Amino acid sequence: MREVAVVGIGSTPTGELWDQGLRDLAADAARAALQDAGLETVDALYVANAFGASISTQSHLAPLIADYAGLRGIEAIGIEAADASGGAALRTGYLAVASGLVETVMVLGVEKSTDMIGAARVRARAVSLDSDDEALHGATLSALAALLMRRYMYEYELELSAFEGFSINAHANGAKFAGAMYRNILKPGSFARAPMIADPVSLFDGAPDADGAAAVILTSHARAADLVPQPVRLVGSGAATDSLALAERDDPLWLGAIERSTAAALAMAGITRDQIDLFELHDSFTIMAALALEAAGFAERGEGWKLATDASIGLTGDLPIATFGGLKSRGNPVGATGLYQAVEAVMQLRGTAGANQVAQAQIALIQSVGGVGSSAFTHVLAL
């Protein structure tokens, strides 16, 4: 198995980008990544997208995007795992380069979440839940997160305010980053005043749907050193799943896919949790951040929320998360989110994160999660 490195990154700002289509956003990110790597082309393109068919009436995206990115004709494949599509595609690209059969791969995520509004978008997004057991009965991802959050609050006797530290941290970081979707500061007490989406999940709790595209270019570590002064190595990759339907799980408050994919990635990288300098986790809802910290082994069960109550998760804390605003403030371009995490982690390790820099970052953990923990892809990047 060959060692793999990231030699190029590119991304668009996130937001409601109504002037740009899927192909435009994707081409922008692709060109930026090629320029960053100093490459004219790549051998393969893996495209992560969650709602092309249901929101944008466009599937078979991979050849389309290859063409619009100036790469017509290369190998191109679409990868889907709901909001974990980006992480799934990163793993697919990693395996392709590691095999020795594909020299250089662009892994690109793109989403146009905001081309539908209101109930139409809610229905279009619900295709990624269990259609028979969840979506048919009116469940949405926000509603499932609300069920998890309420159960967690009950089990551990918590108030709503226990969670708001995650959103406050995300917005504090996003406010410093020009590419973020919502750069406003949130203050303590915000959750108590926020409009409810699905009680107890509020507008200030759930991450906003966004449009955007992000790409990384992978190649063998041997070749990477010739291309760029500072290749970032991809040293660990783990993948796992759980039932698609939340109700099928014996223990809904334990996200087993996150536990197992994290353990696999860390074991492969040969590192321990205390070596990790930052953790880009899937903060689609604050409850998902709390549960991810527990399942990934950074907090005891029932105590993930505590990390958000002091400076632990801040840029200067023990375990910085959402360093560019995370899903909550930077925005959640669903299928592309896992690639934004990868781009941001590479910027941290290169030391080019500007106002969002984590000092002396050497090792980053990134984690892409689909639904309420049905899919989880975890990667370790290191200098």
Place this chain on the structure above:
Amino acid sequence: MREVAVVGIGSTPTGELWDQGLRDLAADAARAALQDAGLETVDALYVANAFGASISTQSHLAPLIADYAGLRGIEAIGIEAADASGGAALRTGYLAVASGLVETVMVLGVEKSTDMIGAARVRARAVSLDSDDEALHGATLSALAALLMRRYMYEYELELSAFEGFSINAHANGAKFAGAMYRNILKPGSFARAPMIADPVSLFDGAPDADGAAAVILTSHARAADLVPQPVRLVGSGAATDSLALAERDDPLWLGAIERSTAAALAMAGITRDQIDLFELHDSFTIMAALALEAAGFAERGEGWKLATDASIGLTGDLPIATFGGLKSRGNPVGATGLYQAVEAVMQLRGTAGANQVAQAQIALIQSVGGVGSSAFTHVLAL
């Protein structure tokens, strides 16, 4: 890079299977493949599907199917390349095993094409065309195939009857196979009497939309020998794309993605065309079969149709195609079609194809194509 082999196959009959959902069909194929390999589980599942979101209101299929197949928790990823999804997933699985990081992979394709009818299905299927340049203006895959066919007939001064040999051959083979969707025999003169779908593409020309699921299990060749008496080696894999929109191509009658993916697969396998004992090609329309034979190098330009005018493509011919009926008679369960090809090729090489057996088959070429040649994945299987 490790050598890779197929150690298990499983598939459902194809047809209008209204009593079974996506998850049921997939679980049936998965269990059959596990049983065939003598395995209880695998390390990863790659799921090919084209229209889950647009026809079945179900994406995020991979963890769902893993769960229903008794594999809850394993790595699972969805792969999409329209009707080439099956071939794309096969390549993804191949790369994963070749990398040495994943020991055993199930590659499974599933589709429920017939859960929508009439105009709704036509619209739901059109998401795989270029939404801006084709689908928005009313184009369908059949209409694009009709444009290609008419141009071909004009360029080479052909009548409709020049193509019917492909359908006659497919149905002759499908009639012998209990799992095929349409087992009727077609006779010379059929095309002249067939109702038109999109002139000159008729009901007897285009392959029927089908429901179905098929799976293969891949592992390293070293391990395969311990598992089954007769592992079939996957010795060549090639992938290429072309523009998604047909009108973007300088030369619409030359399917460049097929040419390049075939050349890559043959070069990797180190074989020449005359060593190939059978070729499962993507006969979604007879014009696609003719053009594939030309681009893949089995016929001169403008002469692919001639192979269907004698016994060349029959079970005892020089280049048997559609040996179990192909897309035309066995049926086209879109995202699963590439895996049906793989299952059928393995049966041919094992010598278990029964009435459909190609005598002394040692090397099989299979080719999965998306749209009118926008994606092409070609694999070589050998004893």
